Amino acid sequence: MTAKKERIDKVISSQGLISRSEVKALIKKGEVTLNGEVVTDSAVKVTYSDDIFVNGEKLFQTEHVYIMLNKPHGVVSASNDKNDKTVVDILPDELKRKNLFPAGRLDKDTTGFCLVTDDGDFAHNILSPSRHVTKTYIAKISNPIDYEKAKKGFSEGVVLADGTVLLSAVLSLIEDSDNPVFKVIIKEGKYHQIKRMFASFGATVTELKRIAIGGLPLDDSLPVGSARLLTGEELKFIVENDEKF
Ligand code: URA
Numbered sequence: 001m002t003a004k005k006e007r008i009d010k011v012i013s014s015q016g017l018i019s020r021s022e023v024k025a026l027i028k029k030g031e032v033t034l035n036g037e038v039v040t041d042s043a044v045k046v047t048y049s050d051d052i053f054v055n056g057e058k059l060f061q062t063e064h065v066y067i068m069l070n071k072p073h074g075v076v077s078a079s080n081d082k083n084d085k086t087v088v089d090i091l092p093d094e095l096k097r098k099n100l101f102p103a104g105r106l107d108k109d110t111t112g113f114c115l116v117t118d119d120g121d122f123a124h125n126i127l128s129p130s131r132h133v134t135k136t137y138i139a140k141i142s143n144p145i146d147y148e149k150a151k152k153g154f155s156e157g158v159v160l161a162d163g164t165v166l167l168s169a170v171l172s173l174i175e176d177s178d179n180p181v182f183k184v185i186i187k188e189g190k191y192h193q194i195k196r197m198f199a200s201f202g203a204t205v206t207e208l209k210r211i212a213i214g215g216l217p218l219d220d221s222l223p224v225g226s227a228r229l230l231t232g233e234e235l236k237f238i239v240e241n242d243e244k245f
Pocket of ligand 1: 105106107108110191192193194195196208
């Protein structure tokens with residue numbers, strides 16, 4: 001909990017259930033109370049520990065948020081950027097709050113599951129190299145490769161062009177064609193890791209999408225560019241349902 005003061009409309013909408021304009025409309029109708037008093041001013045300042053009721057229901061404020069974003073192509077995994085739109089810029093207003101950042105980086109041209117949060121400890125836990133939380137990707141590549149050789153190589157630990165030795169990864173063929181499609185599961189997050197892994201087998205990654213973080217898959221009903229809050233249950237799946245290999 002923080003004792004920081006924020007506008008009541010912002011605090012309510014930051015919990016992700018109703019938009020700022022809906023909150024303002026509810027305040028006008030006298031449907032919001034603060035510590036037992038009806039609120040008349042949307043700009044009144046509150047803390048995250050004040051007692052707020054919306055439409056007769058207690059607002060259970062959370063200190064942190066965990067957001068699943070289906071990241072589009074062309075957006076950078078950062079909180080702010082001089083040139084490009086970031087994963088935080090494209091969140092809907094009702095999910096925006098201070099100190100949001102992506103837990104783990106996806107390249108600008110990578111799509112799929114990006115977890116955005118304001119919880120540094122949580123991010124550290126799932127990203128820490130010693131935790132080996134898996135990340136699952138679908139990769140389309142420029143040309144066929146020797147699948148059995150690559151599968152064995154990924155499993156034994158690819159040695160990148162610069163000599164970096166990677167941890168074991170799982171490669172499975174999804175679609176066999178001139179531009180084959182693979183599923184890849186890795187348990188670390190080195191710079192351009194999947195692209196460099198395929199490069200060491202003579203192929204360029206032409207499309208890359210992250211489809212799961214640990215045991216939590218990307219919600220495939222979430223349109224590209226859309227975001228929603230994760231439930232507490234889903235958050236637990238990341239580590240608890242993660243299949244170790
Ligand atoms: N590996 C890559 O090469 N790029 C990503 O965005 C993620 C993993």
